[in-house]
Amino acid sequence: MPTAFPGSPDRGRSRDPEKPKKKSAGRNLRAAIGVGVGLGAIILASLFVYKPVFVGVIAIAVVVGLWELTSRLSERKDIRVPLVPLAVGGTAMVVAGYVRGAEGAWVAMALTALAVLVWRMTEAPENYLRDVTAGVFAAFYVPFLATFVALMLAAEDDGPQRVLTFLLLTVVSDTGAYAVGWRFGKRKLAPRISPGKTREGLLGALLFAMAAGALCMQFLIKNGVWWQGLLLGLAVAASATLGDLGESMIKRDLGIKDMGTLLPGHGGIMDRLDSLLPTAPVVWLLYVVFVGSG
Known part of the structure; x- marks a missing residue:
């Protein structure tokens, strides 16, 4: 077995093959989770108290x-x-x-x-x-x-529940897209706009949002039915993805990564609203069609 002599370029070098680099989320996950929990607490407290x-x-x-x-x-x-x-x-x-x-x-x-x-x-x-x-x-x-x-x-009967369902489905859609895309994503969805998004991630968003939609419409929304939740989740996943891509287009045109730095691990407020804003009118309209304006 060959031995490395003093001064040899092989001396002190590890013989183990290089380990593949782990995938990185690209964000400070600990800070992002902390900020997300804090924002969620503020939203829930204000939504159901007054x-x-x-x-x-x-x-x-x-x-x-x-x-x-x-x-x-x-x-x-x-x-x-x-x-x-x-x-x-x-x-x-x-x-x-x-x-x-x-x-x-x-x-x-x-x-x-x-x-x-x-x-x-x-x-x-x-x-x-x-x-x-x-x-x-x-x-x-x-x-x-x-x-x-x-x-x-x-909505007088279930206004807070409608807002909570809207927020949950949008978050679940984003989470499903991230989790599935990070683990299984290979085929790019829109590489010129957002290189990190994949078709597999979009499928994850659809599945997660539809499942959450069925549960929320059945148990949170007055007179809601589970199959309406499937359609609601499908629409949320589509509009949230388009909203995310839309803001990515704006940021690429401006030559920036984030709209701000107010929320550690997330960027700015606009970086959290990108999926929510275009999804809001879609969800409101489907509520009106399915269960009325309340």
């Missing part, structure tokens, strides 16, 4: 999300979106949706868009069209879509 408090939680998330989005647009693209009318109008949308329903939300959205157009007139006219277009997009993307959560909450 519903108007949860409306305030939605409004705070909307304002912080708008601040992150407009800040990144300014930093990376020099797009000057007026935050004040967006923040005031976004809060008004959420409150109007809870108090006056869908009609109130639409009126608040229209007034917010008008306020953005007028507010931007106080600055130089260069790039006016670009800035107000981005402003109207921000108003629709963040507060208007979030208003559908307030519409779910407004």
Whole structure:
């Protein structure tokens, strides 16, 4: 058996073959879990103790999300979106949706868009069209879509349960996609947009969300039936995935990884809302079709 002599390049080198590198989640999982548990506790406490408090939680998330989005647009693209009318109008949308329903939300959205157009007139006219277009997009993307959560909450019979089901299904969909994709993922879903997403992960999202949907509709939603939950879970998995891809597209265009750093292990508020925002109107509409507006 050959022996390594002093000065030999083989001296002190391990003869064991290199171990394959373990897959990495790419995030600080301990911090992510801690933040997730904390956010969950706040949401549950406000949701089931006093519903108007949860409306305030939605409004705070909307304002912080708008601040992150407009800040990144300014930093990376020099797009000057007026935050004040967006923040005031976004809060008004959420409150109007809870108090006056869908009609109130639409009126608040229209007034917010008008306020953005007028507010931007106080600055130089260069790039006016670009800035107000981005402003109207921000108003629709963040507060208007979030208003559908307030519409779910407004249901008299089971508002908190509707919101809880919506949140659970979205989280379960994301978890299923991550778990299955991390373990079995091989075929890329949309490599140009989000290289980490796989078709196997999408299948995991569908299966997890449909199973959770059947349970939630049967046991949490008044007059709900398990088969409705299967369809609800299917729709949630699809919209949550599209929402995630949509924000990934925005971040790629901006050249950033996360929208913010407010939540350790998660990124920013917008990085947690990406799946929830486009899913909210889908879930609200299916509630109306299956069991009524409440």
